[in-house]
Every structure is written in C-alpha cells, then in structure tokens.
Amino acid sequence: MTVLVIDYGMGNLGSVCRAIEECGGDPLLSDDPQDLASATRIVLPGVGAFPDGMKNLHQRAWVKPLVQAAREDGIPLLGICLGMQLLADRGFEGSETPGLGLIAGEVRLLTPADGLRVPHVGWNDAHLRGNSVMFDRIPDGSDFYFVHSFHFLPKAKEHIAAVADYGGEVVAAVADGTIWGAQFHPEKSARAGFHLLKNFLSN
16 A cells, blocks of 8 residues: 655654554655555645645645545545645635645634643644544544644534644544544554554555
C-alpha cells in the first residue's frame, strides 16, 4: 500500500513517515504531484500558517491534482494539523485565503474562555461525534497531542468526527467519506494516534 506523504515544505515529514511505516503502510514522501497516480492513500501533513500552506501547494502545483485525487478519484486523504485546516473552504489567518474546499467550513483564530493560552499545546481528550470509522476501536475520551492556534469550523455538523474541550468545544477531527482531518498529531499521540493511522490504512 503506497501512502503518499505530500512534501510542500511544511510538516513533520520524518515522524509522519515513520509512524505510517510502523502502522503497516509504505510511505512515499513526494514533492511531485505526478506521484499521485501511484498512491492508494494520501497524507497532507502540515505545521505553520494557512496562507503559507496554500501558497506552497499552489507554487508546487498540488492543488488541482490533489482535489481531483481526493474528490473525483476517491483516494482516501488524511490531513494532519495544518493539513486538516487546509481542507476547508477558507482560512482567516492574517488575511482571508481560499483553501482546498474539500470539507465545507472556515478556519478561525482559537479564542478559548477562562484565560487559556493560545496556542493550544499538549494532550487533550477527544470526544467522539457520530460513527466515523476514523475512530473505530478507539475509546471515547482518548488523549491526543495538539499544537495549534487556529481551528476548523465545519459548515455541517455531520462532518465533525471528534471534539476537544479547551475553554469551549474545539473541533478535533473532521470526516466526509474518505476525506479525514485530524487537528491533533496522530504520529505523536502514542497508541490512540497509531490506532487512528491504522484505521486510515485499512478503511
């Protein structure tokens, strides 16, 4: 199983590839969109700002072939952290920036109550919404590792796969068919994170 890990200059690429390999996948780290032709799974990692992420994807000619692969060809896609946020219609980090438009919604600044700090960094429980196979055999309330200052606000509640409590409800994961997004880092989230990656590889 070839798991294409997109290298667009933003992401913990080494740790993501190692985690995929440990979970039984065959990671292919690529900066060439033509490699999508051989992919059976796609991972869009990411660390950094929404505008920079979209700029890099456009400059490296990933946007159109990636959207086609995920939406039209039905190749399962997992966005991680910034990669999840880029699935949205638009982001408002600095200025309004169009996203990939794969899951309807917006990305806005995280504004937690109770004086909690931003960015949100550390372990947090994820509470499941719906019955996405993304969390198959993962207990409700499992801990995952988060690092983010912005959060995804899906247009449709049915696309929310899990939430976390950080001075209010924060979307921790989204899913629409074979398009998944995790705000947390599964590659850094121990057993629960690796179980999610295994679900991605097997569904």
